[in-house]
Amino acid sequence: MKIDHQKIEKDNVIEEYLLGKLPEDESLLFEEHMLYCADCREKCIKLERIIEAGGELAAERSELHNKKTRTLFLPVFLRVAAVLLIVCSIALLIFRIQQNKTPQNLYASDTVSAGNSNQSAETLVADTVARGPLPERNINPAGNDLLAESFIPSPVFESAVHDLYRSSGIENPVPADSSVVDFMKPVTFSWETRGNGNILFILRTNKGLIVRKEQGKPPLTFAPEKKGLYYWQLIADDEVVHTGRLLVK
Amino acid sequence: MFKRPVSFQMKEADNFDALLKGIRKGDSAIRKAITEHIGIILRTWCKRNKNEITWMMRKGKIETEFSLHTRVTDDLYSVLKDDKSEIKNYKHYQDFIIEKGNQYLADGYASFNKALIGASSLPWQLLEKTMWKYAVKWLADRNIFNREAIRELHYGALEVLFEKIKQQSLQFNQSSELKSYYFKILEFKWKEFIREKGKSHRYTDKIPELFYSTDESGAHPLTDKIREYIKQLEPDEQYILKAYYFFEKKLTEIAEDLELSPENCRVIKHRALRKLYDMIPANYSS
Numbered sequence: 129m130k131i132d133h134q135k136i137e138k139d140n141v142i143e144e145y146l147l148g149k150l151p152e153d154e155s156l157l158f159e160e161h162m163l164y165c166a167d168c169r170e171k172c173i174k175l176e177r178i179i180e181a182g183g184e185l186a187a188e189r190s191e192l193h194n195k196k197t198r199t200l201f202l203p204v205f206l207r208v209a210a211v212l213l214i215v216c217s218i219a220l221l222i223f224r225i226q227q228n229k230t231p232q233n234l235y236a237s238d239t240v241s242a243g244n245s246n247q248s249a250e251t252l253v254a255d256t257v258a259r260g261p262l263p264e265r266n267i268n269p270a271g272n273d274l275l276a277e278s279f280i281p282s283p284v285f286e287s288a289v290h291d292l293y294r295s296s297g298i299e300n301p302v303p304a305d306s307s308v309v310d311f312m313k314p315v316t317f318s319w320e321t322r323g324n325g326n327i328l329f330i331l332r333t334n335k336g337l338i339v340r341k342e343q344g345k346p347p348l349t350f351a352p353e354k355k356g357l358y359y360w361q362l363i364a365d366d367e368v369v370h371t372g373r374l375l376v377k
Numbered sequence: 378m379f380k381r382p383v384s385f386q387m388k389e390a391d392n393f394d395a396l397l398k399g400i401r402k403g404d405s406a407i408r409k410a411i412t413e414h415i416g417i418i419l420r421t422w423c424k425r426n427k428n429e430i431t432w433m434m435r436k437g438k439i440e441t442e443f444s445l446h447t448r449v450t451d452d453l454y455s456v457l458k459d460d461k462s463e464i465k466n467y468k469h470y471q472d473f474i475i476e477k478g479n480q481y482l483a484d485g486y487a488s489f490n491k492a493l494i495g496a497s498s499l500p501w502q503l504l505e506k507t508m509w510k511y512a513v514k515w516l517a518d519r520n521i522f523n524r525e526a527i528r529e530l531h532y533g534a535l536e537v538l539f540e541k542i543k544q545q546s547l548q549f550n551q552s553s554e555l556k557s558y559y560f561k562i563l564e565f566k567w568k569e570f571i572r573e574k575g576k577s578h579r580y581t582d583k584i585p586e587l588f589y590s591t592d593e594s595g596a597h598p599l600t601d602k603i604r605e606y607i608k609q610l611e612p613d614e615q616y617i618l619k620a621y622y623f624f625e626k627k628l629t630e631i632a633e634d635l636e637l638s639p640e641n642c643r644v645i646k647h648r649a650l651r652k653l654y655d656m657i658p659a660n661y662s663s
Contacts, residue, residue: 145421146421147622147625148421148424148425155421156471159414159417159418159471160467160471162414162417163393163396163410163411163414163467163470164391164392164396166410169410169413169414169417171654172417173413173416173417173599174653174654174657175650176417176420177599177600177603177657178603178607178618178622178650178653179622179623180600180603181600181601181603181604181606181607182607182618182619182622182623183510183619183622183623184510184600184604185604185607185608185615185619186513186619186620186623186624187509187510187513187514187623
């Protein structure tokens with residue numbers, strides 16, 4: 129029998145020798161080979177010390193011998209399924225949050241771009257009633273709002289509607305409160321004033337968004353481009369003097 | 378890959394005659410090669426014959442396994458230097474090593490046994506350290522991995538061994554006999570532990586102080602370095618090396634533990650060894 133480097137490498141002779149697994153005749157041959165081969169001797173010494181050091185470490189921490197427990201002990205396909213489930217759940221959650229936004233919230237989000245990011249919808253509408261119009265903003269006729277949402281009364285404007293004529297000077301506002309008009313049909317807004325003060329006319333959606341804003345004398349005629357509940361306001365000297373309600377079907 | 382300097386390469390000694398010639402010329406590279414070679418042979422031979430405790434006294438000083446090969450090398454050298462030496466081939470060379478090694482081990486062991494009976498702390502510390510590794514392995518095979526439990530069983534067995542040796546002046550002809558005796562006691566302790574599992578055993582309170590090693594490692598300096606290198610490896614690599622070389626698990630079993638294929642496991646083991654080979658400095662001392 130002959131021993132050469134090819135055999136030593138292929139049959140893992142050094143390891144087998146050190147672990148006492150090499151047959152005796154091969155052990156003797158390998159030992160003789162080592163006497164003349166510095167490389168094999170070096171590898172043998174290194175591996176011998178590695179085995180010894182590994183043994184000492186293992187003995188030091190015997191508990192490491194326990195079967196390795198992974199933090200997530202799942203087969204690959206279950207791990208993939210778990211990731212997909214998490215992604216779907218997050219997507220569903222985002223969708224539900226979008227759906228569950230209240231009209232007030234939508235209003236609030238609309239007005240964020242107008243510069244009042246920290247105010248609630250209620251405060252903003254009340255502000256509008258008290259101080260006058262919000263910055264003008266055109267409503268998108270195609271609108272992404274749900275139709276039903278467009279008919280939800282605004283509590284703030286509703287209270288203003290019941291305060292009709294709270295300021296003197298405006299008489300016979302037309303259309304009358306809670307008038308119902310047809311979609312895309314022109315509506316004529318008119319009123320009478322005792323004085324010659326400038327009156328600002330504002331037509332708002334139920335969410336407070338300005339649809340039309342006119343400074344002029346009555347009558348004013350518009351055709352609302354979207355179905356819904358509208359509020360119209362007349363403002364004199366920065367004070368809301370009349371708030372009317374209009375239903376467009 | 379590590380390459381020896383040309384002056385240390387033994388190209389000239391590719392047969393026994395060339396080796397003898399080098400020795401007689403006083404070639405230091407050849408002397409180093411022989412010292413390394415005898416070290417490997419003797420250590421493997423001791424392990425194969427389960428002579429885990431190598432103990433020698435020379436000029437009143439204790440020597441451990443690391444000096445066994447240098448002592449045999451000295452003897453061999455003085456014989457080989459003589460032109461009329463009877464060592465003519467590798468077979469003679471090998472017989473000489475084993476014969477001398479055997480003789481030194483037997484002498485050393487006799488003095489070790491004597492020191493054990495005399496309750497000297499050093500041999501007991503050596504015994505504690507050597508047997509600890511075997512106890513860990515033996516108990517791991519019986520599914521006991523808890524370090525505290527292993528400590529209790531190991532020191533419990535040592536305590537009994539200590540009393541027996543001291544009272545009966547037990548003599549063992551070689552360390553493998555002493556080892557067998559220790560394992561008989563350990564087995565008894567283990568059975569007792571299994572039977573009374575749940576009850577608290579506190580053997581450690583009664584262990585004589587001389588069992589505790591003062592020297593933390595006591596291992597070869599290169600082994601100490603490699604322990605640090607192993608700690609730098611990936612967890613899977615460390616696990617494979619320990620499980621394969623120390624606990625003698627099969628690669629297929631390790632692969633199951635790590636949820637890997639046996640082939641992957643083999644590759645990781647190979648990679649870990651390659652890393653370690655590269656980490657060991659070129660001027661290591663065997």
